Amino acid sequence: MTTTISDLIPPLMVAQAAFVLMIVFTLAGALLAVIPKKIVHNILGLALAMFGITGVYLYLGSQFVAMMQLLIYVGAICMTYIFAIMLSPPLEKELPKRNKLKVITATAVSFVVFIVMVKMIMSLKFEPIADIARDWSIETIGHQLLTRYFLVFELISLLLAIAIIGSIMVASFVRKRN
Amino acid sequence: MNMTQLPIIKDIYGFLGPDLLVGVVGLLLVLIFVPLNSAFLVWVERKVAGHIQLRPGPMEVGPHGILQSLIDAVKLMCKEMITPDLADKPLFWMAPCIVVIPAIVCFVVIPFSPVMQIRELNVGILLIFAFSSISGLSIMMGGWASNNKYSLIGAVRAVAQSIAYEIPLLLSTMSVIIMSNSFKMSQIVSDQSTVWNFILQPVAAIIFIICSTAETNRAPFDLVEAESELVSGFHTEYTGMRDALFFMAEYTAMFIASSMAVVLFFGGWHGPFFSGIVWFVLKAYFLVFVTVWIRWTFPRLRFDQLMNFAWKVLIPISLLNLLVTAIVIKVL
Numbered sequence: 009m010t011t012t013i014s015d016l017i018p019p020l021m022v023a024q025a026a027f028v029l030m031i032v033f034t035l036a037g038a039l040l041a042v043i044p045k046k047i048v049h050n051i052l053g054l055a056l057a058m059f060g061i062t063g064v065y066l067y068l069g070s071q072f073v074a075m076m077q078l079l080i081y082v083g084a085i086c087m088t089y090i091f092a093i094m095l096s097p098p099l100e101k102e103l104p105k106r107n108k109l110k111v112i113t114a115t116a117v118s119f120v121v122f123i124v125m126v127k128m129i130m131s132l133k134f135e136p137i138a139d140i141a142r143d144w145s146i147e148t149i150g151h152q153l154l155t156r157y158f159l160v161f162e163l164i165s166l167l168l169a170i171a172i173i174g175s176i177m178v179a180s181f182v183r184k185r186n
Numbered sequence: 187m188n189m190t191q192l193p194i195i196k197d198i199y200g201f202l203g204p205d206l207l208v209g210v211v212g213l214l215l216v217l218i219f220v221p222l223n224s225a226f227l228v229w230v231e232r233k234v235a236g237h238i239q240l241r242p243g244p245m246e247v248g249p250h251g252i253l254q255s256l257i258d259a260v261k262l263m264c265k266e267m268i269t270p271d272l273a274d275k276p277l278f279w280m281a282p283c284i285v286v287i288p289a290i291v292c293f294v295v296i297p298f299s300p301v302m303q304i305r306e307l308n309v310g311i312l313l314i315f316a317f318s319s320i321s322g323l324s325i326m327m328g329g330w331a332s333n334n335k336y337s338l339i340g341a342v343r344a345v346a347q348s349i350a351y352e353i354p355l356l357l358s359t360m361s362v363i364i365m366s367n368s369f370k371m372s373q374i375v376s377d378q379s380t381v382w383n384f385i386l387q388p389v390a391a392i393i394f395i396i397c398s399t400a401e402t403n404r405a406p407f408d409l410v411e412a413e414s415e416l417v418s419g420f421h422t423e424y425t426g427m428r429d430a431l432f433f434m435a436e437y438t439a440m441f442i443a444s445s446m447a448v449v450l451f452f453g454g455w456h457g458p459f460f461s462g463i464v465w466f467v468l469k470a471y472f473l474v475f476v477t478v479w480i481r482w483t484f485p486r487l488r489f490d491q492l493m494n495f496a497w498k499v500l501i502p503i504s505l506l507n508l509l510v511t512a513i514v515i516k517v518l
Contacts, residue, residue: 013202046274048330055323072369075312083319084349090326091345094338146308146369 027067034060045106047093055086072146212304216293220286224437225255231478238482265426273423274331281328282424282431288317289438296445297372299455299462310371311359314446315352318401321435322348325410328432329420340419343489344410348401350496355397357504358390361511362450375454382453389507391451393500395473398443400496402436405481409489444473 037060040053058081065074153161202210229244229252236243244251269278295310297303307313322344329341362383366374374383384391400407411419421432448454448469455462457469487495 013206048274048277048327052277052323052327071307071309072312075309075316078316079312079319082323083316083352087319087322087326087345087349090323090330091342091349094326094330094342094345 023067026063030060030063030067032060033057033063036060048090051086051089051093054089055082058082058086072149208304212294213290216290216304219293220289220438221259221434223441224434225259227437227440227474228255228258228433230475231481234475234478235482238479259430262430263427267426267428268423270332270334270423272333274333277327277331278423281324281331282428284324284327285321285435286431286438288321289435289442291317292442295371296442297375297449297454298466300372300376302463303372306370306372309369311363311369311374311446311450314442315356315359318439318442319348319352321439325420328424332420332423334423336416336418336422337420340410340416340422344403344420347403347407347410347492347496350493351397351400351407351500354393354496354500354504355401357501357508358387358393358397359450361387361390361504361508364508364512364515371449371454375449375456378453379456382451382456384451384453387451387507387511389503390511391447393504393507394447394450395476397500398447399477399480400492402439402443402477404440404477406484406487407492408481408486409492440474440477441470444470444477447473 034057037053037055037057041050041057042053044050044053058077061081062074062077065071065077198207232254233243233250244254247253247257269275292314294304295307295313297306325344326341329337329344332338362374363369365383365386366377368374403410411421416422421429424432445466448466452469452473455466457465
């Protein structure tokens with residue numbers, strides 16, 4: 009019996025280290041998304057936080073949700089934000105000072121939301137699943153979306169369609185006025 | 187002599203275990219392959235461009251100039267890396283580091299032959315799409331951080347273009363995926379053992395090739411670095427090895443896009459006489475050659491033409507193609 013690498017470094021420890029790393033990414037990204045004054049740094053912080061969440065999904069064994077997270081939140085949403093924000097004032101200009109009242113209100117609101125969400129998560133009893141050997145997420149999500157959550161799914165796509173039509177209307181009004 | 191009988195290899199195999207050994211060796215091979223492949227493709231590009239324009243291209247270093255790009259790489263490594271005064275320094279430094287991540291990660295799931303794949307994932311295709319979106323992010327970082335109007339315009343164009351062309355790219359891939367019923371790349375390849383998907387899905391294949399050309403910012407969709415109007419777009423301010431990293435990422439993305447096209451539409455490793463890897467590499471490099479050929483044949487599109495083409499032509503056609511595929515599969 010020869011020594012293997014899993015004797016020296018147990019796989020569970022590697023997984024936990026990766027989990028901690030991803031949590032650090034998420035929190036660092038979240039802080040970067042709020043604290044710096046340059047707005048492009050904020051968006052990149054958001055992208056980093058989303059990347060960290062991708063890692064958490066992978067740790068939880070759902071590859072499909074992880075890839076979707078990366079594809080949609082980093083690849084589409086952050087990119088669209090950036091597209092809008094890239095036309096923000098250039099670097100060498102003086103940045104406007106922060107309104108203290110706004111900062112305090114925002115902190116208070118996010119603190120309350122944080123408390124409520126922590127309470128909600130704590131009130132749920134998590135039970136370990138018997139078998140997570142295979143990747144069940146694609147099939148399960150597909151079935152759930154087209155059976156149990158069918159109405160929600162359809163309503164969300166309706167909402168998105170309305171949002172698209174609305175933005176086209178707004179854009180064309182602005183163009184006409186000019 | 188059988189390689190596995192060597193005691194040292196046996197020891198390493200026993201120590202690391204099969205999964206980790208494949209990972210380590212595979213990633214090392216990828217790290218060697220990525221720069222060499224880009225050097226080779228730069229040479230191919232210059233050679234093909236030369237012959238299309240009735241001139242020989244690079245001829246001096248090595249037979250038919252094949253060592254030219256290696257010499258160029260040495261030159262680029264020796265050059266000073268200049269950071270503009272008003273640039274956003276951390277982002278300016280990070281952008282070329284981040285741009286090579288997708289170039290390396292995407293190789294993990296590409297099946298070069300039935301056995302030559304670093305890691306089989308259930309979501310292989312999605313992994314490639316997800317990580318290629320990071321390269322768009324780094325293009326934008328580099329363009330914005332340079333604090334230069336040409337870079338910024340190049341980056342804005344890159345973002346708009348990659349958002350527009352990602353949709354038909356995904357839709358055309360979806361029509362193959364609902365045929366194979368899997369996101370696994372090896373599964374999709376083994377489904378094509380008799381008939382290639384190119385014959386069953388010609389529309390999707392053509393849309394895929396057009397969109398992957400646009401996603402890798404190649405002509406006629408190279409408005410991101412349109413040299414006649416934007417100097418060189420988002421990497422105008424980059425010098426030396428940083429600039430070379432952007433180039434490396436671009437050429438690697440070209441190879442990855444061609445490999446994806448091979449996997450999805452051109453039968454992957456299937457082919458007579460030779461083993462799988464030979465066929466795969468031949469097909470991938472042929473598609474790369476086609477992209478180079480397109481670049482030196484077609485003029486660049488105007489930006490509004492580019493956007494109209496994506497939103498008004500490619501997306502409706504690919505949606506229709508997906509719908510027809512779904513109906514045909516359900517009826518048959």
